[in-house]
Amino acid sequence: MAKARGRKKRPGKRKGNSRGRWLTRLFWLLVVVGLLFLLAVDAVVYQKFTGKKWSLPSHVYSRTLELYQGLSLSREQLKWELDSLGYKQVTAAKAPGQYSVSSRRVEIFSRGFEFWDGSEPAKLMTLTFAGNSVSGLVDAKRVEMPLARLEPMIIGGIYPAQKEDRELVQLGQLPPALVAALVAVEDQGFYSHHGVSFRGIFRAFVANVKQGRVAQGGSTLTQQLVKNFYLDQQRTLTRKALEAIMSVLLEIHFSKDEILETYFNEVYLGQAGVRSIHGFGLASRHYFQQPVEELELHQIALLAGLVKGASYYNPWRHSDRAQQRRNLVLDVMARQGVIDATQAAAAKKKPLDVVTSRPGGGRWEYPAYLDLVKRQLREDYQASDLETEGLRIFTNFDPQVQRKLERRMVSRVKNLESGYRMTAGDLQSAAVIVRVGAGEVLAIAGDRQPGYAGFNRALDARRPMGSTIKPAVYMTALEQPSLYTLSSQIDDAPISVESENGEVWQPRNFGRESHGQIPLYEGLGYSYNQATAKLGMDVGLPAIINTVRRLGYEGSMRELPSLMLGAVEMSPLDVAQLYHTIAANGFYSPLRAINSVFTAENVPLKRYPFAAEQRFDPTVIHLIHYALQVVMREGTGKSAYKRLSQDLVLAGKTGTTNDQRDSWFAGFSGNYLSVVWMGRDDNGKTPLTGGTGALQLWTDVMSELDNRSLVFNQPEGVSYHWVETKTGLLGRKGCAGSRYLPFIDGSEPIENGRCIPEPLDNVVDWLKDKLGW
Amino acid sequence: MVRMKYPLSILLVLLFVTGCAPMMAPVSGPPSTPPAPATPPPDDEPGDVRDGVPGDVIVPSSPAPERASSSAVAQLVANAWEYSRAGEYDRSNAVVERALRINHTEPEIYLVMASNYFAMAQLQLAEQLARQGLPLAGSNGAVKRDLQRLLSQIISAK
Numbered sequence: 001m002a003k004a005r006g007r008k009k010r011p012g013k014r015k016g017n018s019r020g021r022w023l024t025r026l027f028w029l030l031v032v033v034g035l036l037f038l039l040a041v042d043a044v045v046y047q048k049f050t051g052k053k054w055s056l057p058s059h060v061y062s063r064t065l066e067l068y069q070g071l072s073l074s075r076e077q078l079k080w081e082l083d084s085l086g087y088k089q090v091t092a093a094k095a096p097g098q099y100s101v102s103s104r105r106v107e108i109f110s111r112g113f114e115f116w117d118g119s120e121p122a123k124l125m126t127l128t129f130a131g132n133s134v135s136g137l138v139d140a141k142r143v144e145m146p147l148a149r150l151e152p153m154i155i156g157g158i159y160p161a162q163k164e165d166r167e168l169v170q171l172g173q174l175p176p177a178l179v180a181a182l183v184a185v186e187d188q189g190f191y192s193h194h195g196v197s198f199r200g201i202f203r204a205f206v207a208n209v210k211q212g213r214v215a216q217g218g219s220t221l222t223q224q225l226v227k228n229f230y231l232d233q234q235r236t237l238t239r240k241a242l243e244a245i246m247s248v249l250l251e252i253h254f255s256k257d258e259i260l261e262t263y264f265n266e267v268y269l270g271q272a273g274v275r276s277i278h279g280f281g282l283a284s285r286h287y288f289q290q291p292v293e294e295l296e297l298h299q300i301a302l303l304a305g306l307v308k309g310a311s312y313y314n315p316w317r318h319s320d321r322a323q324q325r326r327n328l329v330l331d332v333m334a335r336q337g338v339i340d341a342t343q344a345a346a347a348k349k350k351p352l353d354v355v356t357s358r359p360g361g362g363r364w365e366y367p368a369y370l371d372l373v374k375r376q377l378r379e380d381y382q383a384s385d386l387e388t389e390g391l392r393i394f395t396n397f398d399p400q401v402q403r404k405l406e407r408r409m410v411s412r413v414k415n416l417e418s419g420y421r422m423t424a425g426d427l428q429s430a431a432v433i434v435r436v437g438a439g440e441v442l443a444i445a446g447d448r449q450p451g452y453a454g455f456n457r458a459l460d461a462r463r464p465m466g467s468t469i470k471p472a473v474y475m476t477a478l479e480q481p482s483l484y485t486l487s488s489q490i491d492d493a494p495i496s497v498e499s500e501n502g503e504v505w506q507p508r509n510f511g512r513e514s515h516g517q518i519p520l521y522e523g524l525g526y527s528y529n530q531a532t533a534k535l536g537m538d539v540g541l542p543a544i545i546n547t548v549r550r551l552g553y554e555g556s557m558r559e560l561p562s563l564m565l566g567a568v569e570m571s572p573l574d575v576a577q578l579y580h581t582i583a584a585n586g587f588y589s590p591l592r593a594i595n596s597v598f599t600a601e602n603v604p605l606k607r608y609p610f611a612a613e614q615r616f617d618p619t620v621i622h623l624i625h626y627a628l629q630v631v632m633r634e635g636t637g638k639s640a641y642k643r644l645s646q647d648l649v650l651a652g653k654t655g656t657t658n659d660q661r662d663s664w665f666a667g668f669s670g671n672y673l674s675v676v677w678m679g680r681d682d683n684g685k686t687p688l689t690g691g692t693g694a695l696q697l698w699t700d701v702m703s704e705l706d707n708r709s710l711v712f713n714q715p716e717g718v719s720y721h722w723v724e725t726k727t728g729l730l731g732r733k734g735c736a737g738s739r740y741l742p743f744i745d746g747s748e749p750i751e752n753g754r755c756i757p758e759p760l761d762n763v764v765d766w767l768k769d770k771l772g773w
Numbered sequence: 774m775v776r777m778k779y780p781l782s783i784l785l786v787l788l789f790v791t792g793c794a795p796m797m798a799p800v801s802g803p804p805s806t807p808p809a810p811a812t813p814p815p816d817d818e819p820g821d822v823r824d825g826v827p828g829d830v831i832v833p834s835s836p837a838p839e840r841a842s843s844s845a846v847a848q849l850v851a852n853a854w855e856y857s858r859a860g861e862y863d864r865s866n867a868v869v870e871r872a873l874r875i876n877h878t879e880p881e882i883y884l885v886m887a888s889n890y891f892a893m894a895q896l897q898l899a900e901q902l903a904r905q906g907l908p909l910a911g912s913n914g915a916v917k918r919d920l921q922r923l924l925s926q927i928i929s930a931k
Contacts, residue, residue: 066871068845117856117867146848437877438870584877587905596867607863610870610886612901618908629831649834670878711878714833715908740832 038245045249048230053262054166054278056390056600057159060373061152062397063442063595064115067127067137068147072706074132077400078106084399085153086289086355096122097294104129111291113151116394116596116604120149133706154285155397156370158377160387163274168390168600169281171261173293178280179260180338181304185329187221188336191256195222195247222247225263269303270310277310287315287354297339298347301329302354315354322352367453368446369397372573372593375459380606390600395593396440401433401705405443406450408700413448413678416696420687427688428681429697430457432576433705434673438610439580439589442672444573455681458572462555463679466566466655466690467527467636468575468664471582471624472547473536473564474524475616478623479547480539481747486521486623487728487739492531497561505561507533510656510689519725521741525630527654529565536564550615552577552588566655575666576675582624583651583668583710586616618715619744625651625712626742628667636691637667640699649709652698654690661685663693669707674698714742721748722755729753846872846879853885862889880909880916884923891927900927 065081067073082099083089090098093109100107105128112122125148128136137145157165171179183190189197197220204218219227226246231239250259268276269283277286280303284292288299295303305325306313315322327348334344373395377386385391409429417427433443446456455461477484492515497505507529509515514530515522523531536544541559548557548568557568570578573591581588589612596607628651631637636654644650652667663678663686676694680686686693714720722738724731728749731738735755849872856865869885876882883906890899903924910917 066845066875068875070843070845115867117864117871147845435874435877438873440874585905585908587901607867609863609866610873611898612905614901614904626831633830646830709834711909712832712834713908713911720833742833 038249041242041245042249042253044230045246046253049250049254049258049262053229054168054265055160055164055388056168057157057163057165058386058389058391058393059154059167060156060158060370060393060395060397062155062395062399063440064152064394065150066147067125067134067149069134069137069144071134072132073134073400075101075104075106075129077132078127080403081150081153081400082106082108084289085150086285086291088290088294093124095294097290108150110148111151113149114598114602115149116598116607120151123148152394153399155366155395155399156373157275158370158374158386158391158393159275163276164278165272165275165282166265166278167281167285168265169261169279169292171257171264174264174280175293175295175300177297177333177338178292178295178300178304179264180336181300181329181333182264182307183221183260184332184336184338185304186224186307187219190221190260193220193222193251195249195251196220196244219243220247221263222250222259225259225266226250228266228268229262267307268310269306270314289355296347296350296353297330297343298326298350299353301333301347302326302352305329315352319352326352365451366397366399366402366444367451368444368456368458369395369402369441369593371446371456372441372444372459373397376593376608377597391605392598392600392602394595394597396435396438396442396595397593398442402443402445404704405431405433405445405701408704409445409448409697410450412697412700416678416688416693422687426680426684427678427686428457429676429678429694430461430572431674431676431697431701432458432572433701434576434580434591436580436583436668436671436673439584439591439612440595441573441576441591441593457677460571461677462569462571462574463662463677463683464566464657465568465570465575466657466662466664467529467532468579468653468655468666468690469548469564469566469568470524470527470532471628471653472551472578473532473539473544474520474627475582475620475624476539476543476547477520477535478620478744479617481619481744484520484535484539485728485743485747485749486519486626486741487723487725487743487749488520489517489728490520490523490531490535492516492518492523492528493534495530495533495537497533497537499561507562507565517726519723519728519739521627521630522635522725524627524653525635527631527636533561533564537561548578550588551579551581552590552615566657572675572677575664575677576673579666579668579675580673581615582621582628583673584612585618586614586621587612588615589613617717619717622712622715622718622742623744625710628652629710629712632667636689637665637695639691640667640695640702643699643703644707647709648707649712650702650707651710652695654695656689656691659685660688663688664690665694665698667698667702668710669702669705670710671708672702672705674701676701717745718742719745719748723749724753724755727753731755843876843879846876846882849875850879850881850885857885857889857892860892862893865889878909880906880911880913880920882906883909884916884920887920887923887927891923891930896927896931900924900931903927 079101087097087099090100093100093107096109096111098109105126107126109124110122113120124140125145126138127134137148139145159165189200200220201218223243226243230246231243265279268278270277270286272286277283281292283303284290284295302315302322313322313325330344330347333339334341373393409431413427413429417424429448431445432441434440435442444458446458494514495507499505509529515528518531523535541563544564545557545559553574557563560567577591580591589610592608594608597605599605631653632640632650637652640650648669650667650669652665655664661679661683666675676698678688678693720740720742722731722733723741724737725739726737730749730752732755738755849868853865853869856868866886866889869882872879872882883902887899887902887906890902903920906920910920
């Protein structure tokens with residue numbers, strides 16, 4: 001009651017005091033809230049700027065091109081490589097990233113690069129050519145160099161869902177003219193304001209009022225960075241206020257250089273398909289295919305001009321606009337004293353100089369290979385790390401080999417379709433090319449159409465492998481030299497095998513003919529199904545499956561008799577793994593797409609070294625190499641020699657499945673292994689056999705590669721003997737039907753055939769002759 | 774009587790025939806006369822057959838001539854040995870793998886790698902690499918000896 005009375009007695013004064021108190025409290029409350037808000041904003045500004053600023057996609061690189069005397073590389077191929085790397089052709093190479101060409105020479109000023117085994121400094125070198133190979137390599141002082149290498153090219157990336165791509169650069173890397181151009185065009189008072197420029201806002205306000213539209217922005221570079229880096233794209237007063245506060249806070253905490261460097265990496269500068277190009281580092285490669293350090297003035301001006309609107313000034317779509325904008329930037333630079341009028345005038349005369357093919361259609365075109373890279377990376381890295389940690393992934397991808405494969409595949413598939421009157425577009429193909437010995441996957445085609453990013457047949461199309469499995473059957477037999485040799489007689493006659501479920505399997509030869517007793521090597525060379533089935537049943541399915549496993553296949557296999565003729569389904573990559581073990585002298589090496597991985601900061605992270613494991617004895621490999629050469633010289637693969645040199649030693653095997661639904665060829669020289677598949681996606685019939693389809697493309701591709709002969713050295717434990725092929729008994733040189741065959745020591749025939757006359761017969765014949773009987 | 778009349782001649786004939794017959798079957802060297810071609814139609818490829826190529830073209834390789842790339846390989850191998858001696862085994866392997874890419878039939882490449890893995894106590898891999906290099910060593914006596922010695926060391930260390 002007393003309180004109530006009191007209030008009633010002095011209402012005006014009390015009311016005034018109370019309001020004042022509340023206002024004071026409210027004021028302090030607002031101050032506290034404001035401070036807390038500022039603190040919170042400050043924390044956000046500070047933490048994001050000092051922490052990991054961006055999610056960086058990983059970038060994938062090709063192999064390094066090693067240059068040395070004797071390298072099979074034409075002047076044109078080298079020029080293509082240099083152009084793809086963004087080297088500029090000039091009259092005389094004077095700086096990194098330049099090259100010059102004369103009739104027999106190419107002079108290159110290489111860029112420096114950090115490799116796993118050390119850094120390669122930028123250097124001037126001259127290569128001379130003789131025909132299609134490098135005949136000399138000298139340095140700037142004309143001193144012979146044993147070898148040099150070019151940096152690898154970027155062939156793709158691994159992106160997060162939003163596909164924001166950038167290549168980080170440091171301020172020190174940037175050409176001073178670029179920094180000056182940006183400041184001159186976007187924020188002349190950058191080095192004097194504290195995040196917000198009232199003068200700039202006023203100037204923009206006046207300009208906009210004069211023109212009656214929003215023609216100029218008053219945002220500083222710091223504000224632009226805050227808008228892009230911390231805020232969304234809303235244009236409200238609240239957001240503008242927050243932007244100003246954050247800009248000031250940013251300037252309090254960080255130096256101008258730190259802010260500028262972040263701006264240079266943050267700003268949006270273009271689009272490549274679904275990929276957005278951020279930062280000047282990547283933009284430089286995107287528009288000019290050059291590192292930012294090498295940009296010339298006219299290129300610098302274009303990039304600086306694009307900041308205002310990369311889409312509006314897109315140099316490919318709106319070249320006139322882009323050129324006007326570039327020239328305006330050059331004028332501003334001249335006005336600001338960054339360059340002189342002569343430099344500006346000279347730069348204005350230059351073309352835009354952007355790469356001819358727009359990125360997205362030009363460089364990121366190897367999805368099938370990238371698919372393999374990603375799969376192999378996922379064995380060691382989380383998908384999120386690959387998309388955000390900016391890893392630099394160096395692969396074994398050879399763009400020159402890939403280019404040849406793609407070009408030949410396109411023409412051969414079309415040619416076969418028209419030649420066999422197939423419906424256009426029905427025939428599909430896939431191929432894998434591997435470097436023999438090193439086990440490096442060099443090229444992959446997953447579709448007849450180069451650059452197709454859909455179903456990757458080279459990795460995912462598991463199709464019956466047909467007769468390409470036969471070497472496994474014959475190797476299983478040859479591993480038992482006491483029972484089987486290349487001259488062992490096997491019966492190529494109709495055969496019936498009853499499986500456990502009562503089904504009867506009756507394989508027939510392709511030509512529906514039987515050939516009776518034939519030597520073992522002929523069974524493989526001519527790909528006789530009946531003989532192979534008979535041999536396979538004798539050696540046993542479990543042993544054959546074991547051989548296939550040792551060759552490197554890890555997938556499932558059913559123990560069915562039809563497996564011996566290739567009923568097992570494999571992808572071209574699986575088949576390449578099997579044949580690589582054969583090509584590499586029986587040593588299994590996992591096929592590798594990745595060479596090494598570096599962090600975004602260029603710190604070596606992981607290497608994928610060469611490894612090998614002996615799975616077969618060299619003597620057995622020698623014998624199977626012999627039989628696979630019979631395929632190429634005399635059997636189902638011999639048409640390859642119509643277009644390849646007879647001097648080249650090759651080994652390989654055709655494969656055709658039922659109703660000719662799949663056409664395969666797997667074969668190798670001394671340094672390249674290629675596996676080709678052809679067929680239809682709907683598994684329909686084709687008119688192609690392994691020889692008329694896949695082998696033709698295989699030959700096309702191999703004819704373009706620098707093949708060396710398969711090294712067919714006679715290993716210890718193998719000796720050669722003349723043998724009668726019809727009987728398997730010892731024959732002799734010059735005797736019809738005799739053949740010179742390799743045998744694992746102790747397995748050679750000891751009984752003489754008819755070619756070798758018995759001593760007594762000779763005597764009798766001689767006597768008959770002498771005595772006239 | 775006839776038999777007794779020419780015993781020496783018969784003996785000489787016997788010796789000649791029995792002695793020469795095995796000699797007529799050579800144990801090495803390529804044949805000079807092609808064996809009769811046996812070319813039944815291939816079952817995998819009915820439509821593309823041409824006359825048989827004599828089987829005598831399939832003979833063991835003679836030693837490969839010195840390749841022009843050998844100086845590059847030699848340089849890389851020498852660099853790899855330097856890194857290996859400095860204990861930088863991974864770098865050494867990275868260097869020698871460059872040589873492997875250029876010519877995988879050079880046996881010293883496998884010797885370097887096997888030595889590095891042996892030093893890194895990766896005996897299994899060291900053994901496999903030494904075994905891979907051995908058949909390639911052929912006439913290269915020094916490398917062959919080194920590979921054999923290394924292989925014995927690896928096996929006794931296992």
